[in-house]
Amino acid sequence: xxxxxxxxxxxAPAMREVFCDRGRLQGMLDFEAGLARAEASxxxxxxxxxxxxxxxxxxxxxDVQALAxxxxxxxxxxxxxxxxxxxxxxxxxxxxxxxxxxxATSQDAMDTGLVLQLRTALALIEQDLSRLADTLARQALRHxxxxxxxxxxxxxxxPVTLGMxxxxxxxxxxxxxxxxxxxxxxxxxxxxxxxxxxxxALGNKALPxxxxxxxxxxxxLPEQPWHTQRDRLVxxxxxLGMLAGSLGKFGRDVSLLMQTEAGELxxxxxxxxxxxxxxxxxxxxxxAAVLIGAATRVPGLVSTLLTAMPQEHERxxxxxxxxxxxxxxxxxxxxxxxxxxxxxxEGMEVxxxxxxxxxxxxxxxxxxxxxxxxxxxxxGRDCAHHLLEQCCQRAVAEQRHLRAVLADEPQVTxxxxxxxxxxxxxxxxxLGQARVWVARAVAEHQHLTA
Numbered sequence: 357x358x359x360x361x362x363x364x365x366x367x368a369p370a371m372r373e374v375f376c377d378r379g380r381l382q383g384m385l386d387f388e389a390g391l392a393r394a395e396a397s398x399x400x401x402x403x404x405x406x407x408x409x410x411x412x413x414x415x416x417x418x419d420v421q422a423l424a425x426x427x428x429x430x431x432x433x434x435x436x437x438x439x440x441x442x443x444x445x446x447x448x449x450x451x452x453x454x455x456x457x458x459x460a461t462s463q464d465a466m467d468t469g470l471v472l473q474l475r476t477a478l479a480l481i482e483q484d485l486s487r488l489a490d491t492l493a494r495q496a497l498r499h500x501x502x503x504x505x506x507x508x509x510x511x512x513x514x515p516v517t518l519g520m521x522x523x524x525x526x527x528x529x530x531x532x533x534x535x536x537x538x539x540x541x542x543x544x545x546x547x548x549x550x551x552x553x554x555x556x557a558l559g560n561k562a563l564p565x566x567x568x569x570x571x572x573x574x575x576x577l578p579e580q581p582w583h584t585q586r587d588r589l590v591x592x593x594x595x596l597g598m599l600a601g602s603l604g605k606f607g608r609d610v611s612l613l614m615q616t617e618a619g620e621l622x623x624x625x626x627x628x629x630x631x632x633x634x635x636x637x638x639x640x641x642x643x644a645a646v647l648i649g650a651a652t653r654v655p656g657l658v659s660t661l662l663t664a665m666p667q668e669h670e671r672x673x674x675x676x677x678x679x680x681x682x683x684x685x686x687x688x689x690x691x692x693x694x695x696x697x698x699x700x701x702e703g704m705e706v707x708x709x710x711x712x713x714x715x716x717x718x719x720x721x722x723x724x725x726x727x728x729x730x731x732x733x734x735x736g737r738d739c740a741h742h743l744l745e746q747c748c749q750r751a752v753a754e755q756r757h758l759r760a761v762l763a764d765e766p767q768v769t770x771x772x773x774x775x776x777x778x779x780x781x782x783x784x785x786x787l788g789q790a791r792v793w794v795a796r797a798v799a800e801h802q803h804l805t806a
Contacts, residue, residue: 365686365692366550366646366692367688368480368484368688368691368692368694369370369693370691371477371688371691371692372482372682372691374473374476375473375688378415379415380469381418381420381423381433381437381511382414382415382432382469383468383472383473383659384473385414385415385469385470386413386573387424387469387472388408388409388413388438388441388456388460388465390457390573391457391565391569392406392455392456392458393572393599394569394572395458395561396461397564398565398568399561400558400561401458401793403453404452405449405455406639407454408449409445409452409456410442412445412448418441418443418444420594422436425434426439432452432462432463432466432677433680434465434466438462438573440458441457444610447613447794449628454663455787457662458557459555459557459558459562460548460550461551463547463549463583464548464550465540466680466754467547467583468575469533470609470721470803471543471547472573472575473684474592474683474687475544477544478544481537481599481687481690481694482533483678485529485532485533485599485694486533486695486805487698488527488698488701488732489533489801490801491698492522492523492525492529492701493524493710493797494702495701496520496523496798497519497794499517500517500519500520500790500795501517501791502517502518502706502708502711503516503517503783503784503787504714505600505711505722506621506722507612508651512714512717512721513722514722514723514786515722515723515725516586516787516790518706519710519785519791520619520787520793521727522701523607523791523793523796523798524802526797526798527607527800528605529801530800530801530804532599533742533804534804535595539595539792539803542591543589543591543592544570544575545570545575545576545588545765546566546570546573547581547583548565548566548581549581555582563590584668584672586679587665589661589683590658590661593657593658593661593682593686594662595655596658596690597658598657600650600654600655600689600690601655601696603690603693603697604647604648604650604651604652605651606697606700607644607645607651607693607697608644610623610641610644610700610704611641611645611648613643614639614641618714619706619707621704621705621706621707622639622704623638623700623706624642624699624700624702624703624705629638636675641698643697646695647691647696647700650690650692651695654686654690657683657685657686657689660682661679661682662699663678664676664678664682680689681767690799693775712783719751719755719756719757720758720759720781721748721751722783723758723781723782723786724744724747724748724758724781725782726770726785727762727772727780727781727785728743728744729746730743730771730772730776731771735767735771743765743768745763747762747765747799758781759781762777
């Protein structure tokens with residue numbers, strides 16, 4: 357799954373480390389070591405054997421390539437790993453080898469190993485999310501009153517503020533942080549069911565061992581094993597899918613604001629960043645591309661996990677296998693998007709003057725609603741709307757500013773004086789509740805963080 361050419365661009369190094377080959381092996385080995393300790397506490401394994409098993413559960417002691425070759429025949433990663441673990445133990449403490457993997461099945465080691473990896477991945481995601489939210493909160497407050505064109509259907513609409521746009525992203529991230537907190541107890545649970553989920557091989561020691569194993573690994577003990585009930589993993593993937601989408605929305609807007617025709621906001625500059633192989637003048641949104649790329653790739657991966665949910669009986673053929681690389685790749689893509697989003701949010705370059713100029717591109721038309729709303733209270737809604745529509749058409753046809761056209765319209769000047777028209781056609785006076793939305797989004801973020 358590792359791709360050295362693109363990893364540095366699309367994936368955060370810390371997340372790739374979690375899901376590298378040795379990270380996967382260590383997750384399963386941590387399960388085996390914990391199992392030995394738990395069974396020793398229940399009197400099923402001699403303490404000396406548990407110590408020998410634990411000492412051998414170090415991923416660096418195993419040949420990744422040899423295990424990879426063996427997986428092609430074995431059908432999963434746990435079977436050759438347990439065999440290799442047994443050989444290592446037998447070479448040093450032969451009498452301990454018989455206690456390796458006692459009462460467990462391959463899926464127990466793989467699923468619980470994955471959950472241990474996901475615990476680390478979740479911590480990394482939550483950490484990066486919190487940091488990004490802090491940055492967006494600061495930037496939203498900083499630009500709470502920085503006006504720019506609102507755009508609907510990619511056309512100029514009424515004014516908004518940059519702080520309001522950033523607060524929208526902040527609000528989505530706050531909800532994703534809440535979702536991750538809520539799913540944590542459902543996700544971080546032990547998988548331990550033995551051959552078919554009944555733990556029959558451990559007899560009356562089954563539940564004490566399961567309880568001890570959960571405690572050893574600091575996981576919760578679920579109401580029952582979940583070999584083919586995959587909702588926990590899929591829930592996590594779905595939330596990450598939504599997170600990727602929200603980050604993609606942020607990246608999309610940044611890239612559009614960076615367009616030459618807009619030129620209102622830019623990713624932070626750095627030597628060699630965003631250049632072209634042929635055009636020296638280019639400043640490409642290379643960070644936004646990662647956010648949009650992740651938002652494009654992750655939904656298909658989430659779909660794979662959803663498709664793999666109807667697994668057969670007590671162990672699936674193929675559907676379980678389809679999960680192995682999918683959820684780790686989702687985590688890696690989201691981690692890369694979070695890293696790039698942080699860089700953008702932290703160092704964004706804002707051209708407030710260009711924003712103001714762009715507000716004037718339509719020569720006052722974006723504020724026609726402001727005038728119409730006031731006139732509606734005096735002339736009636738339909739009359740005011742029709743009047744402003746005619747004035748706007750005249751402004752376009754004559755290539756004049758709407759303010760000048762309105763000043764020539766007797767029906768308008770009879771109701772609105774020059775000062776009132778000037779105020780109504782000033783974007784700074786038509787920002788509505790933008791500042792309130794910023795304050796509310798920041799307050800929600802701070803409440804969650806506290």
